[in-house]
Amino acid sequence: MDPSEVEFLAEKETVKVIPNFSLDKIYLIGGDLGPFNPGLPVDVPVWLALNLKQRQKCRIVPPEWMDADKLEEIREQERKEDAFSPVPSCHYMELTKLLLNHAADDIPRADEIRTLVKDIWDTRIAKLRLSADRFVGQQEAHARLDNLTLMEINTTRDFLLDSLNSMHKLRANLQPGKSQDY
Amino acid sequence: RTMADALSDAGDLSGGEGSQDDVMTPAELIARLEEAWLNEKFSPELLESKSELVECVMEQLTHMEENLQRVRKGDLKASVHHMEIGRIRYVLSSYLRSRLQKIEKFFPHVLEKEKSRADGDPSFLSPEEFAFAKEYLANTEVYLKAVALRHMPPNLQSIDMLKAIPEPCLDSFVFLRVKERQEKILVEPETDEQREYVVDLEEGSQHLMRYRTIAPLVANGAVQLI
Structure with a gap:
């Protein structure tokens, strides 16, 4: 899957915006939005929030977890544990990138947040590489992957699945009678 | 009629999936489409056709575009x-395109499966996809004949497409998220030294395992490929 498609899925998450215009309810196919009143916070999907922001029609309220102090705690937790800690949002990486790239002026301590999220991501990807290596090395047939986000899975998907499938084919050919045409 | 009226009608359309006439809201319809999209993207084989779902979504889109x-x-x-x-x-379109890619990759097997399907079983191909697959097979055969086979010795001039084209590899590993709890899913060993064992799939948990074991769960919607 292309990373842009994972980002596309992340854009469905809702975020609060403070509009500077009035508009009645919008009846979208995927559900109703609004009404919009100047100064009153309203929940909208991220794709719309970013568009309104680009047209200077709203201010974005960053999600609760997008806070330097909270992220610092999460980073420490992630560094302390060997296992994957729960993440604040199943699209934390994409949302950070999207919101910081398009609405950095609405997010306090944006630069710190960028660094913290990058640190959390790097720590988790290092763990993921280790466990993928172990999984392949020990020839496991099943792994539980709670707390991993789609973007994280997606970064190892092609490489890991291709290796596993190649190993499987090689092994299948070792066992006469069980071999198949691929 | 104001635009608001026209647009709010979109909320009253219902779409029936499968034989039971369960009424879905447009939002549920879109959610189903996204699930089908990801499942189709990640499963090694072609999944059951969701023509009804596709039609309902198309209807919603056309209706909305007309109003606009x-x-x-x-x-x-x-x-x-x-x-x-x-x-x-x-x-x-991404959903339909990934189905077409699989049809192009596995066309003889897809057609064989469709042929051997019992009456009343759900079809794996929409009527349009079926026509596409048949035409693809015919064109491939004509092409191979024209460029190679007719120059071969007479005893080598036929080709069995089912043997010539690889089958989907159901032993591929996939990532999945559990939507409905499942008990005692058999995990087959990877090597001779290992023993098979069973795992319970808790609701909301995520796993990496072979597609073959959980293929029926993808088909009935108990797990979502990710």
């Missing part, structure tokens, strides 16, 4: 609707 034609350009509301339509269209 009556709205002047530059209207903020209309632009939001256009953005949503663009997103849904993307998912829909």
Whole structure:
């Protein structure tokens, strides 16, 4: 899957915006939005929030977890544990990138947040590489992957699945009678 | 009629999936389409056709686009609707395109499966996909004959497509998220030294395992490929 498609899925998450215009309810196919009143916070999907922001029609309220102090705690937790800690949002990486790239002026301590999220991501990807290596090395047939986000899975998907499938084919050919045409 | 009336009608359409006439809201319809999209993207084989779902989504899109034609350009509301339509269209075409790619890759097997399907069983191909697969097979055969086979010795001039084209590899590993709890899913050993064992799949948990074991769970919607 292309990373842009994972980002596309992340854009469905809702975020609060403070509009500077009035508009009645919008009846979208995927559900109703609004009404919009100047100064009153309203929940909208991220794709719309970013568009309104680009047209200077709203201010974005960053999600609760997008806070330097909270992220610092999460980073420490992630560094302390060997296992994957729960993440604040199943699209934390994409949302950070999207919101910081398009609405950095609405997010306090944006630069710190960028660094913290990058640190959390790097720590988790290092763990993921280790466990993928172990999984392949020990020839496991099943792994539980709670707390991993789609973007994280997606970064190892092609490489890991291709290796596993190649190993499987090689092994299948070792066992006469069980071999198949691929 | 105001635009708001016209647009709010979109909320009353219902779509029946499968034989039971369960009424779905348009939002549920879109959610189903996205699930089908991801499942199709990640499963090694072609999944059951969701023609009804596709038709319902198309209907929603056409209906919305018709309503939008009556709205002047530059209207903020209309632009939001256009953005949503663009997103849904993307998912829909990506879904259909990944099915076509699999049909092109596995056409003899796809057609064989469709042929051996019992009456009343759900079809793996929509009527359009079926026509596409048949034509693809015929064209491939004609092409191979024209460029190679007719130059071969007479005893080598036929080709069995079912043997010539690889089958989907059901032993591929996939990532999945559990939507409905499952007990005692058998995990086959990877090597001779290992023993098979069973795992319970808790609701909401995520796993990496071989597609073959959980293929029926993808088909009945108990797990979602990710």
